[in-house]
Amino acid sequence: MTKPIKDERCRLLVQCPDGPGIVSAISTFLLEHNANIIESSQYTSDPDYGTFFMRIEFHCKGLLEKRTKLEADFAELAAKFSMDYRFSYHHDIKRTAIFVSKDPHCLMELLWEWQSGDLETEIVCVISNHDDARELVESQGIPFHHTPANKDIREQAEAEQIRLMEEYNVDLLVLARYMQILTPAFVERFEDRIINIHHSFLPAFVGAKPYERAYDRGVKLIGATSHYVTNELDEGPIIEQDIERVDHRDHVDDLKKIGRKVERRVLANAVKWHLEDRVIVKDNKTIVFR
Amino acid sequence: MTKPIKDERCRLLVQCPDGPGIVSAISTFLLEHNANIIESSQYTSDPDYGTFFMRIEFHCKGLLEKRTKLEADFAELAAKFSMDYRFSYHHDIKRTAIFVSKDPHCLMELLWEWQSGDLETEIVCVISNHDDARELVESQGIPFHHTPANKDIREQAEAEQIRLMEEYNVDLLVLARYMQILTPAFVERFEDRIINIHHSFLPAFVGAKPYERAYDRGVKLIGATSHYVTNELDEGPIIEQDIERVDHRDHVDDLKKIGRKVERRVLANAVKWHLEDRVIVKDNKTIVFR
Amino acid sequence: MTKPIKDERCRLLVQCPDGPGIVSAISTFLLEHNANIIESSQYTSDPDYGTFFMRIEFHCKGLLEKRTKLEADFAELAAKFSMDYRFSYHHDIKRTAIFVSKDPHCLMELLWEWQSGDLETEIVCVISNHDDARELVESQGIPFHHTPANKDIREQAEAEQIRLMEEYNVDLLVLARYMQILTPAFVERFEDRIINIHHSFLPAFVGAKPYERAYDRGVKLIGATSHYVTNELDEGPIIEQDIERVDHRDHVDDLKKIGRKVERRVLANAVKWHLEDRVIVKDNKTIVFR
Amino acid sequence: MTKPIKDERCRLLVQCPDGPGIVSAISTFLLEHNANIIESSQYTSDPDYGTFFMRIEFHCKGLLEKRTKLEADFAELAAKFSMDYRFSYHHDIKRTAIFVSKDPHCLMELLWEWQSGDLETEIVCVISNHDDARELVESQGIPFHHTPANKDIREQAEAEQIRLMEEYNVDLLVLARYMQILTPAFVERFEDRIINIHHSFLPAFVGAKPYERAYDRGVKLIGATSHYVTNELDEGPIIEQDIERVDHRDHVDDLKKIGRKVERRVLANAVKWHLEDRVIVKDNKTIVFR
Structure with a gap:
């Protein structure tokens, strides 16, 4: 043998x-x-x-x-x-596209894990509504596409993104701190294949500015949640969550700094498990065979 | 010296x-x-x-x-x-009353920590709207008072409880899974001196049945929060929080079982820090000098 | 159905x-x-x-x-x-004997978990080389046996203990901070059926006074380890370990106090998993099917 | 104001x-x-x-x-x-040199934290006994020096390293998985100014191949320890430690992979606290004012 x-x-x-x-x-x-x-x-x-x-x-x-x-x-x-x-x-290696906005830490963590051989995937492209990450991405030989996006041009932006997803024949979309909301049509097209990282311990602080709201509430732990995207904002099936301890001395900027560490590892775990086919979705929850 | x-x-x-x-x-x-x-x-x-x-x-x-x-x-x-x-x-040792309903685990943890010399207090009485814990409490030489309470007789119940608080000259009230809501008048009388344990990671799952709702949402961590009681339900200044990991195999009963461990240690820490004068309340948040 | x-x-x-x-x-x-x-x-x-x-x-x-x-x-x-x-x-419920010396915290945690229905076992007796825990144990309707033991009378003590194990038809022996060393003959008789709690993160601080040595070394975390007993001191197959964070302000007494919490939960987990037949021993290691 | x-x-x-x-x-x-x-x-x-x-x-x-x-x-x-x-x-910003061998993960984490503005230092050079990290380092505008080192040429290597430390006027030396032992003369010259990361939970697994030994022992947690270097191998004052959970399915390669995450965050914390003057050494222990 x-x-x-x-x-x-x-x-x-x-x-x-x-x-x-x-x-x-x-x-x-x-x-x-x-x-x-x-x-x-x-x-x-x-x-x-x-x-x-x-x-x-x-x-x-x-x-x-x-x-x-x-x-x-x-x-x-x-x-x-x-x-x-x-x-x-195993032969049909999954093809992953990473979407990012300005904050590069989740993108970097994924690239890092991928270079270390910890992610069973080909990263076929990075899409961003800003041009900031171009150098970082292209220096690793990965195509980078700048597709400006905001509320007013959402449909055009998504049309271009869908074209890219088809061109690259993408299996998995990872929203690595991509700060745009996706339309229902887009989400349905990639059901259970879009993974997002939300920078709070869901269901606490659904929506915008979770660190600011965590600070205002005076929580003693901050968290991050990785989930599949559905058309209910931040309500999709949760894949992984984790937390870090904070205290009264930590202002919003400190929470963000500490939170980055949590976001990085939570998203990296969720993506890894998805790529290894460890996650099954059922009734808006996940079974994760770790 | x-x-x-x-x-x-x-x-x-x-x-x-x-x-x-x-x-x-x-x-x-x-x-x-x-x-x-x-x-x-x-x-x-x-x-x-x-x-x-x-x-x-x-x-x-x-x-x-x-x-x-x-x-x-x-x-x-x-x-x-x-x-x-x-x-x-230090000479004026604080006098603590513990309020409990049916679940005894938080009460037991406090009694345990107190017996081990880890809580700087005298536990002067235990108050309950059920009679279940009487034997446990009295066997340790602590007076037990059964004050039936529900929505309809809330004011009578609180009148009796206030009488007891005065009789025992109580400094701190600990709600150790006491499942009754307190009236504004009661809460104001003991401002920053009532500590509650809520069985969720606040602000997630404010209110009733947090474990059931955590199960329905498919969270991967469950938590507990200890806070001072104010007149906004579960919105008081947070003293301590912690979590435990759960997975898809854990049904509501498992969450409750695992949650009991978190509740016990979160409440015990919060009470300990209060008794050691380590907690200062400011603008609905706490400074905790650990 | x-x-x-x-x-x-x-x-x-x-x-x-x-x-x-x-x-x-x-x-x-x-x-x-x-x-x-x-x-x-x-x-x-x-x-x-x-x-x-x-x-x-x-x-x-x-x-x-x-x-x-x-x-x-x-x-x-x-x-x-x-x-x-x-x-x-499931019908053949396992019969457990708990051995304890002076520190009651691990014994209490086991009794607590057992009362809450979390341990699938009958606790048939408690054995101690001191008489301190008698009241606590007997108040719960569990037989308590005081078998004085020290280096000089080890064999007599063990003869009596073996007699009790046979009388009670014991399946599992839990050393819940039992501070006596067992002879090889005793250990072999109950192979893979004696669970010990060691108050350090093994293999650090094998042997006596682990908290004192942890203090002297200036560690930033202290731990506890539950393992099956073999004839190599503190070298048996590890079932579970956990840690708590400490800092420079914690003196030996503080380490002991914090350590008690870790010991309690580590031992309770190991015993629970053994009773649910989740632990398989192979080559001085364990497979734990959690 | x-x-x-x-x-x-x-x-x-x-x-x-x-x-x-x-x-x-x-x-x-x-x-x-x-x-x-x-x-x-x-x-x-x-x-x-x-x-x-x-x-x-x-x-x-x-x-x-x-x-x-x-x-x-x-x-x-x-x-x-x-x-x-x-x-x-604050005006006298500390000057840091990073020593690395083949594994780049700790180096990368430090560069990352430094780029994010989380380390109060200037990274003045990276020294390695291998040439592997040159591109990574130079692409960030940091000088890279390849100083081959092994047992036989230790003194020559250190002479060159000392020359570089003087040339760059270095305040702090970080051994980011630098796999060479330093001579007593070298260590004494930089007392309390060399920070090492050891890939175990010290004092467990002092010396070589800690993950292999952790695997053989069947531990359920693996750790990492950051400490100041003294002339007793892995016996210097501990600044920070942390752990991750592992289980029977994790082979040596998995332990190394999981361990890398712990090493990264433990070393980054220790270096950060040193740079912020939060660490005082006394009697081979540290006071860390976090």
């Missing part, structure tokens, strides 16, 4: 009504197709009449040739259990 | 408009009165025209005899700098 | 050399025996030639009657895959 | 035997010299016969002109109380 080749790896994500025999059926299917389970996680939302969720990472010799047959065969099994499912091949 | 005797210790809390010479005046005053500074913290809200806050703990031989003169002399200095101030003598 | 009855629940713990078909075999076995998987976790130590570990919790109608046949049937499957395995029935 | 100009700020650090009148003397001295206290922290190691430590940040109009007289006047006061003291002027 030689070291599994990365291209021969795949992840299978399943959700279906719970019932007897699901794990047996899936694991027997994989065995019969000479696929070896590397990692497996499952969760049932409720022991009675709940939903069953599973993430299996497997290895299979000659996977790319077998792929069509594997999927065709699985379709039968899936039908029997009324499964929603998805095969995610 | 012998070991300082506890009765010879005192804390001086000061707030006044910032300006030159305050620290010099106070420290020189203490020197001239043969008082030795043990611990000192200060904070200025803004370098220009801000408010100056100070907490000094000092030791002074024969303090109890000198007390009247000390305070009289200080009044002059205080007038000069327009100080709000308070001497808090 | 009615709510699963607790007596019809069981956990199956497996470890064996990794290879194809294990999950399929186990899940198909359970399906054929009408057992429904409630929770399942697995881990492979290495994708090539590693060890496979699994914890499955399942529900099965009429489990207690089927139990003998179920185990007999599984023995065949287990032989085929060279499995080490164990069925742990 | 206009906004204090940064050049008119100074920090005074004092340690002396405790006794009456110190705070009064210092604060009165500052008042008489028209200096306004902005921030003040103090600590007494023991109420009886302990050491008194103080950090005062003050503002004084025309400070740079008054500086000589201020220091001359203070010398008298200092003599009276047998003070060790130091004036640290």
Whole structure:
């Protein structure tokens, strides 16, 4: 047995009504197709009449040739259990676009993690409504597009952004402190594929100026939240949250400074888990198989 | 020099408009009165025209005899700098009443910390709108009073509670998961002397059923907040907050179980700091000199 | 389908050399025996030639009657895959003895968690080399045994303790700040069934007086470690660790006070996970399926 | 009163035997010299016969002109109380050299924090025993010096490094994962001015390969420690420590990856506090006035 080749790896994500025999059926299917389970996680939302969720990472010799047959065969099994499912091949590396406005810290953290090999993706472009980050981005060989945007030209801006998303064949959009609101049409086009970082511990301080409001309220911890974007502002499914301690000596600028550290690590975690197919969305919440 | 005797210790809390010479005046005053500074913290809200806050703990031989003169002399200095101030003598141990409803965990944590010598107070009584905790409380030699309370008999209940607070000469009221709302008249009578524990990370989930709402929102962290009670529900000055990590497997009951641990330690910290005169309230926020 | 009855629940713990078909075999076995998987976790130590570990919790109608046949049937499957395995029935509630010396905080935390229904166990007795905790323990209806112990009478003490463990038919021994060293004979008799709390972040400060040594070293965090006891002092498999922040103002007594909080929660977690069969020991380390 | 100009700020650090009148003397001295206290922290190691430590940040109009007289006047006061003291002027910005080997993450974090304006320093050069980081460093306009170093040529390497430290007039040396041991002569020359990051929770895993050893021991948390370098390996005064949670699934490479995040933030904090004159060394420990 030689070291599994990365291209021969795949992840299978399943959700279906719970019932007897699901794990047996899936694991027997994989065995019969000479696929070896590397990692497996499952969760049932409720022991009675709940939903069953599973993430299996497997290895299979000659996977790319077998792929069509594997999927065709699985379709039968899936039908029997009324499964929603998805095969995610390691070979089909996800293509990520990063949207940013002026603050570069979240963008930088993502580039850093990506350079360190911690993000399973190709960063295909960076889009910004300001030109500030151009040098930083282009110096790493990543295309940078300046698409001015504000309330009045939102639709034009989005038309151009959608064109770019299509041109680059983008799988994931990361809003790394992108300070523009997206239109419903845009959001729907990329359902569960836009990850945002909000600079508060949601649902506290939904909307604008969360650090200012945190300061005014006198909180003792500040937080950040990474979530999928939906058409309810800051109400999408939460992927990850974290906090840092602050005290009475910290003014708004200090909160922002401390908050940057939290934002960086919360967004980096959420993006990493999405790229590794660890996140399943259900009823505006996430199951995260860490 | 012998070991300082506890009765010879005192804390001086000061707030006044910032300006030159305050620290010099106070420290020189203490020197001239043969008082030795043990611990000192200060904070200025803004370098220009801000408010100056100070907490000094000092030791002074024969303090109890000198007390009247000390305070009289200080009044002059205080007038000069327009100080709000308070001497808090170690000898005048604070008298605490704990209010509880059905959940005993916060009450138990306080009793525990108190038995371990970690709370500088006398717990003079426990008040509850249920009779459940009687045995637990009385077994420790603490008087227990069952004062039934609900929306309809709120005023009667509070009349009895006020009578008890006066009878026991209470300095601090701790609402250790006391599930009744207090009237404005009650709250005003004990301004900055009622500490509550709210079972969420405020300002998220103000009001009822925070764990249920946290579950519905799919948060990844749950929190607790200890604050002084004001007449705005859950809007009083925050003393302490903390959180615990949860995930998709945690149902409402799990959140409550995990939350109990956070509530216990957040309330215990807030009460401890209040009793040690470490908390100053200003503009609906707290300065906490830890 | 009615709510699963607790007596019809069981956990199956497996470890064996990794290879194809294990999950399929186990899940198909359970399906054929009408057992429904409630929770399942697995881990492979290495994708090539590693060890496979699994914890499955399942529900099965009429489990207690089927139990003998179920185990007999599984023995065949287990032989085929060279499995080490164990069925742990919810019906066979584990019997726990707590050993304590003078400091009661860890004992109290366990009693508290147990009263709150958070520990799946019967606490059958408390053993101490001091008589201090008798009242606390007996007031809860738990037998208390004072078995004086020190270096010189270690063997006599242990003979009596072993007699008690047999009398009470004990499954788990928890050393809740029990300050005596156990002999190799004693430890071997209860392999992987004695849980200790050590008041440091192991492997720092192995042995006596860890807080004093932490103070002398000037550390900025103090910790606690819960581990299974082996015959190497403080070298057994670690189940859980945690820390608290301290600073230059904290003297040894403060470290002890802060440390008590960490010890309490670390030990309570380790005991809880052991009782829920979430911990597997392998090569002096633990797999903890949380 | 206009906004204090940064050049008119100074920090005074004092340690002396405790006794009456110190705070009064210092604060009165500052008042008489028209200096306004902005921030003040103090600590007494023991109420009886302990050491008194103080950090005062003050503002004084025309400070740079008054500086000589201020220091001359203070010398008298200092003599009276047998003070060790130091004036640290905001105007005399500290000059920092960063030493690095192959791993760039700590270097990058420092450059990042410095660019964001969070480090009060000039980074005057980066020294490395490898050439890898040259581009990263020079692209930011910082001189990079490749000084090959190993056991056999240690003295030559250090001679060159000392020459560079003198040429650049360096105040602080930061070992940002610099994997060479320094000679006693080198260390003594920069006493309390070399900050190292060790990739473990000291005193656990002193010396080489801490992540490998942490993996072998099966710890549940990994840590990092930033300390001043002394001639006892990894035994210098600790400035800051922190940890991250790991579990049985994390192999050595995962520990390193997770550890990098901890190392980055621990070192950045320690360097920041040193630069802000918040750290006082005493008896191989630190007082950190945060």
